[in-house]
Amino acid sequence: MYTLKCPICQHQVTYPSEEKAIYLPFCSKRCKLIDLGRWLNEEYRIIEELPHSDALMRQEKSPKDRERDHNTPTEGDNV
Secondary structure, eight states, X not given: OEEEEOTTTOOEEEESXXXXXXXXXXSSHHHHXXXXXXXXXXXXXXXXXXXXXXXXXXXXXXXXXXXXXXXXXXXXXXX
């Protein structure tokens, strides 16, 4: 048996196996859609910055942009 508590309505649901828990971690399609709506309405947010966001941004830049950034003097450089 697999028992869970729905994070939306707090209803306790018991399934015979994890494979039968088709709306996991929710109890129903309704609660799953409520959660999706909250994400889409930006009621939920991930406030922590990803640890490798700078590296990802560098990968997304074109070679021309990376060259320009590399050649741009930064504060404290003698120009």
